[in-house]
Amino acid sequence: MIKNYFLIAWRNMGKNRFFAAVNIWGLAIGITVVLLIGAYTWGEYRVNHFIKNNDRIFLLKSKWANPETGVEFATLGPLTKSLQDNYPSLIEKAYAHDGINVVISVGDKHFREGVQPGDSTFFEIFNFPVAYGDPRTAMDKPNAVVLTEKKARQYFGRSDVVGKLIRIQSFDGKNDNFEITAVIKDLPFNTVTNFFKPGNEIFLSTGSIRYFGREFGFTSWLSPNIVGYVLLKPGVTAEQLKKPIKTLLSTNTTAEIQRSLEVTPVALKDSYITMYNGLAGKMIAIFSLVALFILLMAVINFVNLSIGNSLTRLKEIGVRKAIGGRRQQLVVQFITESVLVVAFSCFVSLGLFFILRPLFGQIIGKDIPGLSAFPAWFAVLPLMIIGFTGLLAGIYPAFILSAQPSVTALKGKMKNVKEKLLFRRSLVAVQFVAAIVVFIAAIVIDRQVAFFFNSDLGYNKEKVVTAAVPRDWTAAGVAHMERMRDEFRAMPEIKEATFAYEIPDGAASGANRIYRPENDSSTAVSAVVLTTDERYLLTYDIKLDAGKFYDGTAADSAKIVVNEAAVKALGWRTAEEAINKPLRLHNFSRVLYVSGVTRDFHFGTLHDAITPIYFQPVKVANLYRYLSFRFNPGNTSVQIAALQRKWQQVFPDAPFDFRFLDDSIARLYETETQMQKAAKAATVVSLMIVLLGVLGIVTMSIAKRSKEMGIRKVLGASGLNILLLFIKEFLGIIVVSNIIAWPLSWYLLNSWLMEYAYRVHIGLLPFLVVGGTLSILVGMIILGMTHRLGAINPVRSLRTE
Numbered sequence: 001m002i003k004n005y006f007l008i009a010w011r012n013m014g015k016n017r018f019f020a021a022v023n024i025w026g027l028a029i030g031i032t033v034v035l036l037i038g039a040y041t042w043g044e045y046r047v048n049h050f051i052k053n054n055d056r057i058f059l060l061k062s063k064w065a066n067p068e069t070g071v072e073f074a075t076l077g078p079l080t081k082s083l084q085d086n087y088p089s090l091i092e093k094a095y096a097h098d099g100i101n102v103v104i105s106v107g108d109k110h111f112r113e114g115v116q117p118g119d120s121t122f123f124e125i126f127n128f129p130v131a132y133g134d135p136r137t138a139m140d141k142p143n144a145v146v147l148t149e150k151k152a153r154q155y156f157g158r159s160d161v162v163g164k165l166i167r168i169q170s171f172d173g174k175n176d177n178f179e180i181t182a183v184i185k186d187l188p189f190n191t192v193t194n195f196f197k198p199g200n201e202i203f204l205s206t207g208s209i210r211y212f213g214r215e216f217g218f219t220s221w222l223s224p225n226i227v228g229y230v231l232l233k234p235g236v237t238a239e240q241l242k243k244p245i246k247t248l249l250s251t252n253t254t255a256e257i258q259r260s261l262e263v264t265p266v267a268l269k270d271s272y273i274t275m276y277n278g279l280a281g282k283m284i285a286i287f288s289l290v291a292l293f294i295l296l297m298a299v300i301n302f303v304n305l306s307i308g309n310s311l312t313r314l315k316e317i318g319v320r321k322a323i324g325g326r327r328q329q330l331v332v333q334f335i336t337e338s339v340l341v342v343a344f345s346c347f348v349s350l351g352l353f354f355i356l357r358p359l360f361g362q363i364i365g366k367d368i369p370g371l372s373a374f375p376a377w378f379a380v381l382p383l384m385i386i387g388f389t390g391l392l393a394g395i396y397p398a399f400i401l402s403a404q405p406s407v408t409a410l411k412g413k414m415k416n417v418k419e420k421l422l423f424r425r426s427l428v429a430v431q432f433v434a435a436i437v438v439f440i441a442a443i444v445i446d447r448q449v450a451f452f453f454n455s456d457l458g459y460n461k462e463k464v465v466t467a468a469v470p471r472d473w474t475a476a477g478v479a480h481m482e483r484m485r486d487e488f489r490a491m492p493e494i495k496e497a498t499f500a501y502e503i504p505d506g507a508a509s510g511a512n513r514i515y516r517p518e519n520d521s522s523t524a525v526s527a528v529v530l531t532t533d534e535r536y537l538l539t540y541d542i543k544l545d546a547g548k549f550y551d552g553t554a555a556d557s558a559k560i561v562v563n564e565a566a567v568k569a570l571g572w573r574t575a576e577e578a579i580n581k582p583l584r585l586h587n588f589s590r591v592l593y594v595s596g597v598t599r600d601f602h603f604g605t606l607h608d609a610i611t612p613i614y615f616q617p618v619k620v621a622n623l624y625r626y627l628s629f630r631f632n633p634g635n636t637s638v639q640i641a642a643l644q645r646k647w648q649q650v651f652p653d654a655p656f657d658f659r660f661l662d663d664s665i666a667r668l669y670e671t672e673t674q675m676q677k678a679a680k681a682a683t684v685v686s687l688m689i690v691l692l693g694v695l696g697i698v699t700m701s702i703a704k705r706s707k708e709m710g711i712r713k714v715l716g717a718s719g720l721n722i723l724l725l726f727i728k729e730f731l732g733i734i735v736v737s738n739i740i741a742w743p744l745s746w747y748l749l750n751s752w753l754m755e756y757a758y759r760v761h762i763g764l765l766p767f768l769v770v771g772g773t774l775s776i777l778v779g780m781i782i783l784g785m786t787h788r789l790g791a792i793n794p795v796r797s798l799r800t801e
Contacts, residue, residue: 030298070224080228133182142207339390458601
């Protein structure tokens with residue numbers, strides 16, 4: 001009997017190939033989107049879960065009143081070790097590390113890499129799998145290096161490299177040998193090694209901290225940039241850690257730090273989802289909502305077409321009942337057919353998942369796990385979709401149509417049952433609403449991203465290249481870098497060059513407090529510090545509003561240059577009024593005098609309003625990281641090649657890792673760019689599902705109303721009259737859908753845009769474009785389907801009936 005149900009269902013699908021194809025592909029697209037986003041969500045939630053004790057390892061997360069003071073995933077240098085030393089009943093182990101970029105040399109090859117100098121407890125906290133070496137002794141030597149297999153292969157061409165030596169350049173220009181003591185297997189994405197892109201895969205022992213001159217960071221309670229982890233003893237909770245943290249801060253830090261800093265322990269298993277103001281969690285919520293909308297549209301499409309198609313089978317029901325078929329058998333038959341179609345859709349979606357997974361990963365910038373990465377219970381999801389959707393689509397014909405008397409059904413009529421047109425049109429309207437919202441969102445997101453890249457940033461980002469330089473943070477090193485800069489400036493390809501600690505990519509070294517001497521220090525204003533040479537403004541084309549910039553002489557040490565935002569925050573009415581006025585820096589005894597005021601420029605993203613900035617001369621701080629070059633007009637590829645040749649002459653032991661400034665700026669908006677791509681993809685998918693549904697409904701309506709169309713043509717109706725008849729059915733749905741979708745879209749998108757200090761105005765245009773585009777697409781489908789109807793002889797339609 002069961003075999004017979006499936007055989008009849010298969011034959012019915014073959015008889016109605018068009019509707020079966022529309023149903024299968026429409027639903028398959030929706031299920032594929034759910035699988036792709038489900039895989040992405042699963043991968044995001046599983047970050048750090050491969051690390052043992054991820055529920056007992058806690059990151060000491062900092063929240064500063066002024067975000068420029070420090071990053072959230074780092075904390076005060078001595079805090080981690082102090083917790084272990086003072087509270088051994090709570091803390092089992094502790095690990096703190098720094099994060100720096102250095103030049104690594106292997107033979108005559110040179111690499112710029114991110115490394116992690118830290119405590120010797122690295123392997124005691126994290127159970128990273130070791131391919132070669134002994135994790136118990138790997139961090140004992142002062143010059144020990146642990147790296148991943150990927151880095152080992154990059155440097156030596158093989159992974160078994162324990163005992164090999166590499167040279168690492170310090171910040172005062174030395175190049176000492178470090179011994180590889182262990183090689184760990186390549187790690188999946190995690191927040192321990194990937195808190196910055198591209199991540200650190202080289203780990204150094206405690207002795208390296210002195211080599212790089214980073215002791216201050218680990219020992220000073222004024223240092224906010226050390227990453228700290230603690231492994232709690234079994235049974236100890238994060239809540240028990242809060243009071244010890246507060247006690248240590250109140251004992252060792254200033255009143256100002258106590259007021260502005262809140263340290264919270266966050267479990268390693270949750271740190272990724274909560275990091276950067278919960279960015280990953282927000283992205284998961286957005287993508288999940290999109291998946292839900294698209295699946296809902298696909299299911300509505302399937303149910304709507306299934307119900308409509310079932311109404312053409314009344315005579316079949318009558319014949320079955322007349323020859324002795326029971327209602328129970330009819331119910332099972334209709335539900336079996338629906339389940340079979342949904343099952344086919346699921347199989348198709350599995351194929352689409354494997355095909356589209358790499359493309360989806362490129363769109364959102366993530367590695368999407370395959371189905372094999374999911375737990376066994378995940379198989380329940382497609383079974384639930386098959387059962388729920390199949391039952392939902394089959395329940396109407398199964399229980400309503402099968403209840404019709406045999407004689408009535410044989411006449412093709414329904415007794416005491418209306419066709420439920422309002423219900424079906426409501427389902428179509430829900431689809432249109434979802435598609436309109438996604439379409440409008442794609443347009444607004446696209447405009448906001450374009451606004452980011454096309455806005456006036458207050459400087460000229462075109463034809464500017466930046467490159468990290470070897471570091472020698474001494475007076476002699478600064479003088480040497482000044483000579484190298486001038487050698488580059490002498491090149492005909494180079495218009496200007498500058499060296500500085502920061503480039504305008506949002507990665508500030510920190511902030512300090514500045515105030516007017518005639519006022520109390522409590523009135524101090526927090527300002528971002530930029531350490532630059534005297535050619536910084538010329539290279540980046542930053543305009544001066546008043547006064548002069550630094551001139552590279554000893555007199556610069558008594559000067560300070562600020563931006564317009566700092567002038568306003570300090571209480572001066574104009575830039576001219578601030579010139580030659582005294583200023584003090586917090587915890588700095590010397591009085592400085594304002595020599596210049598720059599116009600405001602966006603050092604970071606357009607997410608936030610421009611904040612106060614002050615410049616300090618590189619010769620005073622003896623700190624630098626980058627050389628920046630502005631090219632003259634010409635062939636950029638040729639200019640880059642010439643610059644590389646010169647670089648190899650000037651810095652033979654340093655790699656030429658350059659980056660165009662506009663590429664660095666683009667990375668600041670990586671999340672929005674991914675959202676832009678995802679919104680466009682979601683728009684295409686939602687329109688495909690909606691238009692497939694329209695195609696199926698129009699085709700079904702034409703088939704059911706063949707006799708009506710013949711009578712209308714006999715009575716003189718033209719092809720245009722018939723076209724307008726079908727358009728009128730959808731016109732009301734489109735109008736109602738827009739009335740619902742427009743305010744909903746505006747509310748959602750306006751709430752999103754309010755997160756940005758600088759944003760586009762939504763306006764009426766996106767709504768009109770979407771409404772018009774959707775109407776045109778629906779009209780084209782109706783025109784294409786009714787065009788053939790106009791060419792059919794009405795006598796043939798009437799005779800067929």
